[in-house]
Amino acid sequence: MALAVLAGCATVSVVAAALAVALPEDGGPESGTPVLAAVHGVDLGVAVAVEPLRGDDEYRDVVTGNYTSVTAENTMKWEYVQPERGRFDWSGPDTVMDFAERGGLDVRGHTLLWHNQLPAWLEQGSFGPQELRQVMREHVGELVGRYEGRVTAWDVINEPFTDEGAELRENLWYGVLGEDYIAEALWVAHEADPEARLYINEFGIEGGGAKADALYALAEDLVDRGVPLHGIGFQSHFVHGQVPEDLASTMRRFTDLGLEVAVTELDVRVPEPVTDAELQAQAGEYRHVVESCLDVPGCVGVTVWGVGDGHSWIPEWFPGYTAATPFDEEYRPKPALEGIVEALSRRPTPPSSG
Numbered sequence: 001m002a003l004a005v006l007a008g009c010a011t012v013s014v015v016a017a018a019l020a021v022a023l024p025e026d027g028g029p030e031s032g033t034p035v036l037a038a039v040h041g042v043d044l045g046v047a048v049a050v051e052p053l054r055g056d057d058e059y060r061d062v063v064t065g066n067y068t069s070v071t072a073e074n075t076m077k078w079e080y081v082q083p084e085r086g087r088f089d090w091s092g093p094d095t096v097m098d099f100a101e102r103g104g105l106d107v108r109g110h111t112l113l114w115h116n117q118l119p120a121w122l123e124q125g126s127f128g129p130q131e132l133r134q135v136m137r138e139h140v141g142e143l144v145g146r147y148e149g150r151v152t153a154w155d156v157i158n159e160p161f162t163d164e165g166a167e168l169r170e171n172l173w174y175g176v177l178g179e180d181y182i183a184e185a186l187w188v189a190h191e192a193d194p195e196a197r198l199y200i201n202e203f204g205i206e207g208g209g210a211k212a213d214a215l216y217a218l219a220e221d222l223v224d225r226g227v228p229l230h231g232i233g234f235q236s237h238f239v240h241g242q243v244p245e246d247l248a249s250t251m252r253r254f255t256d257l258g259l260e261v262a263v264t265e266l267d268v269r270v271p272e273p274v275t276d277a278e279l280q281a282q283a284g285e286y287r288h289v290v291e292s293c294l295d296v297p298g299c300v301g302v303t304v305w306g307v308g309d310g311h312s313w314i315p316e317w318f319p320g321y322t323a324a325t326p327f328d329e330e331y332r333p334k335p336a337l338e339g340i341v342e343a344l345s346r347r348p349t350p351p352s353s354g
């Protein structure tokens with residue numbers, strides 16, 4: 001997005017220019033968050049699902065009115081894109097791409113190599129290294145190549161470490177190809193779209209600790225070897241009351257390696273029953289996460305995981321928790337949105353002070 005050139009500019013004239021750039025022709029955004037994000041040169045993104053993008057006007061309006069980028073929540077995952085070997089289904093990914101391009105939104109591609117949401121033929125197949133390498137090349141080449149030049153960043157590697165630990169996860173790729181599956185996939189994605197920013201996306205690293213240290217060591221090694229790794233995604237699936245204070249310092253470790261970082265899947269789940277006081281406190285947590293990103297010059301954006309509480313993965317995966325996103329089930333803005341606005345309303349940092 002051309003808005004990146006606005007990063008860090010503090011003068012009134014540049015803010016006015018940002019307003020001119022970012023305001024859609026059909027009227028101003030409800031909350032002004034796209035304009036505010038543009039002033040800081042960051043993306044404010046949201047994960048989207050295909051069905052409501054096709055059939056729910058309100059859903060679409062929340063996205064275009066409040067966000068500057070989208071991530072496909074599920075439809076670019078392997079099980080949907082290549083449900084049978086050699087048969088690619090582009091209907092879902094094309095819906096997301098077309099919607100984004102019509103609305104002038106950036107797209108984050110999610111995700112290429114992961115241990116979840118694999119089609120049965122792949123998960124249950126038995127592949128030797130040569131064939132699995134070929135399967136990986138075909139899939140990554142087809143998917144990344146189809147949208148070459150249209151996807152800002154790809155989560156090439158998703159959740160490479162074990163849930164709690166600092167060991168590489170023994171997924172399909174690791175089991176057959178060994179640790180270097182990570183570098184290989186990054187190279188293949190880079191060949192398919194040399195402009196796309198290529199990420200490792202992980203959870204449980206946001207506040208530092210052994211897993212963050214292990215990811216740092218991996219990233220440092222890849223950078224030293226000249227592998228095309230450009231960014232680290234901080235998924236940021238938080239529990240209310242447990243959002244790490246020192247998010248910015250963890251991000252800075254990675255930007256000091258010359259990488260960019262992004263908050264890629266932010267939500268803050270609250271135990272039921274949810275009180276107004278908790279929603280107010282949650283607003284402070286959303287504010288803190290966005291402020292942390294703005295505090296780090298190499299942080300390029302924050303993506304929220306779900307357009308509203310009615311489209312969030314949380315109630316299904318964490319029974320007893322809810323209210324994790326900035327809009328409620330009726331798409332009414334919640335205090336969390338105000339938290340984001342407050343964070344983005346501060347004066348942009350001039351680039352020289354970064």
Ligand code: 9MR
Nearest residue numbers: 073074110111116117158203235265313
């Ligand atoms: O939000 C996604 C949910 O709809 C799916 O059922 C789930 C399947 O594993 O994946 C969710 O998205 C995940 C993302 O792709 C990777 N990081 C964790 C997210 C939440 O599980």
